[in-house]
Amino acid sequence: MQFPSPVAIQWFADFLGAELIGDKNGLATGINEIHKVEKGDLVFVDHPKYYDTCLQSAATFIIINKAVEVPAGKALLVVDQPFEAYLKIVRHFRPFEPATKPVSDTATIGAGTYLYPNVFVGHHVTIGSNCVIHPNVTIMDHCVIGNNVIIQAGTVIGSDAFYYNTKKDREVWYRKMESCGRVVIEDDVEIGAGCTIDRGVSHDTRIGKGTKMDNMIHIGHDTVTGKNCLFAAQVGIAGAVEIGNGVILWGQVGVSKTLTIGDNAIVLAQSGVPASLEGGKAYFGYPAEDALLKKKELVWIKRIPELWKKVMG
């Protein structure tokens, strides 16, 4: 999330009751989680295992639970509970705004766009021109929809990230990382019925121009797809995945988190993708591998009895 305008880091120290160590005159431009940080950002870390990753990341300001050495040009905000500090900042800049009607007055809707009955459009949503939004669609706050977009019935745009702070020494193990990111749907995208697209935790989930999605597709937080992709029904893509242009995922494919799929890759139906895939090739099976080789494995399995007979008599 970017702040509306840069904010003095001293203001955050006061707001959080934090000890400010390092350059005290900086301006923070946003807050992001570690996978998405940029220069000028705040980030938080509460486990020594991740101290280094955060201190060495692009982030300029680190909310941390120990006064460690400050890298040059950065500053620390030392607090007891960095995760609570993160939530406090997110809630300040993205306060909960109750909806007073199904389509918010703060939404901007372009010319020639048609909303069917029973649609929900949250606050600060932007929808471009010549879109069709089918019945019972939900578009949550701050999402951005381009031009010529079709969203079919029952689909949800901007559900919260499935992303939790985990500690097993308390009664409730998982605490929600409240999402302050958005979903951005580019022009000429078409989304089928019953899909769910999560907003980024702190950044954007983005569906590239001209991409077409069938029904019941799940897209996780912070995932970015390229242009002209084609996803068949019941595909599931986890969080923070980067998908190139022209990628085709056939029905019921599952894609694990924080990986990359190259341009024009094709993944055949029901395959599982646990690791990054190069572009320009067809993949199959679990783990998804070169489709021809993987299909040959199915043939090899059928030859085991013959082999057994030969060897074992």
Added chain:
Amino acid sequence: MQFPSPVAIQWFADFLGAELIGDKNGLATGINEIHKVEKGDLVFVDHPKYYDTCLQSAATFIIINKAVEVPAGKALLVVDQPFEAYLKIVRHFRPFEPATKPVSDTATIGAGTYLYPNVFVGHHVTIGSNCVIHPNVTIMDHCVIGNNVIIQAGTVIGSDAFYYNTKKDREVWYRKMESCGRVVIEDDVEIGAGCTIDRGVSHDTRIGKGTKMDNMIHIGHDTVTGKNCLFAAQVGIAGAVEIGNGVILWGQVGVSKTLTIGDNAIVLAQSGVPASLEGGKAYFGYPAEDALLKKKELVWIKRIPELWKKVMG
């Protein structure tokens, strides 16, 4: 799609600005895509690879981008952009009708049928008697629901086909084949929550009498199921599939497009069906094969280490 009444082919030539070659006095009764054409239909073709298939199909009138030889008793409508001509005809006979209320006044709803709040029922929908339609269900224009049908919450009937005209030499590769078909749900069908059933591209998607579907099932365009089928949760069936009577698909089964499954076939959970299956047998795995044989493969895989030890020492 059948036209309300037969239309002179000369009218289409004028409407499209097409050159009419062959029998100029014919009457067109409908328009369909190539998988579903019948005598009297218009069909379109824009790639030489498919010219023959279309010219030799049941269709009487071929919208085509080249003046080829006309088969006896047929006529050609020659235009530069056959796909655009198809869209123009579909939009003329199925013009977009904005919904003015959640349940259209043009819908017909039978005696004893109960609609929960937050249901959407589009124009020209027919719902039979003694049905229960749960909250947040969407039934799009022109769909037909029989008697004694239950549709549970959040389900979408009549979403558009996932069917595109593809050309990779333009900025947006995929252009929607606008659907003018319907979904027809026969008597005594029950559909779970969160399902999506796509309408036919130009024909009907049909769910046979007495079929019961669990939650989150996807049925593609133009798919036809028989009577008394049972589909468990999260099954996905692609487009133009023909499923017999009494077929059972267990949870998360995926069925590929344009294939046939025979009467009383059973497909075990999570299997993938890439090719047609004979009736009366149980199937398992990917590709779905005789369940007993396929389960034996799992046992054979476990014997490889023993074989290895014997052979490799």
Added chain:
Amino acid sequence: MQFPSPVAIQWFADFLGAELIGDKNGLATGINEIHKVEKGDLVFVDHPKYYDTCLQSAATFIIINKAVEVPAGKALLVVDQPFEAYLKIVRHFRPFEPATKPVSDTATIGAGTYLYPNVFVGHHVTIGSNCVIHPNVTIMDHCVIGNNVIIQAGTVIGSDAFYYNTKKDREVWYRKMESCGRVVIEDDVEIGAGCTIDRGVSHDTRIGKGTKMDNMIHIGHDTVTGKNCLFAAQVGIAGAVEIGNGVILWGQVGVSKTLTIGDNAIVLAQSGVPASLEGGKAYFGYPAEDALLKKKELVWIKRIPELWKKVMG
């Protein structure tokens, strides 16, 4: 289902026109299907194959289609059609109550709970305090939601069980076992968008305290999950499953019916669980087995060609 207060078994005999055999003075406290019966319950059985199971079950009153020997302290209600008798009782104690508005006046909603627009809340629903119910959510009659619960858009709580009485000698093979159970969501549970949670046939489906569910998850009737579970997107769990505390199911996992998964088990993505799993271990594949062993099988498959070459020359 428990009755509001105990009911004389003689009343049921009169209500059903049944022959009452055995102790005629008993009081029935509820009615349940065979997987969930308790002392004081009615149960029904219509196939000789299951007579013994029902007669020996915890149920005190057996609705049956034959006058068999009565176990000590029990009674039989003999009728021609036990299934019809079951339906008659369920409909008497859980009569269909049409909804007159999107949020029923008979629902109880706690302090600090926020309902977005387009939510449906049925009769006799209880929602605790500090919950957030997103747009287009459906909560059907009699369900119970705890405190601090988040339910994201389009999710359905309390859809009917997918549970049928099957007879293939009639025109419609499957007849719905009408559900009279509930869904109970405990405190601090979070449920993603587009999920469906079926009510119990006659008992409760229950999601344990602190459990977090991603999008598009299906939970079958009478399934009970422990505390602090984590279910990733597109997981499907069939009916009457018992899941322990701290269980993690990754994306697209499928779990078959009436089995048990022990505390802190982890099932990796896309795995299928056809049989019970011990707690404290990681599982993978179909059938889900020890993850390390199962992943080794993938390596062994790749060695078949080498083995073949060695053996076959």
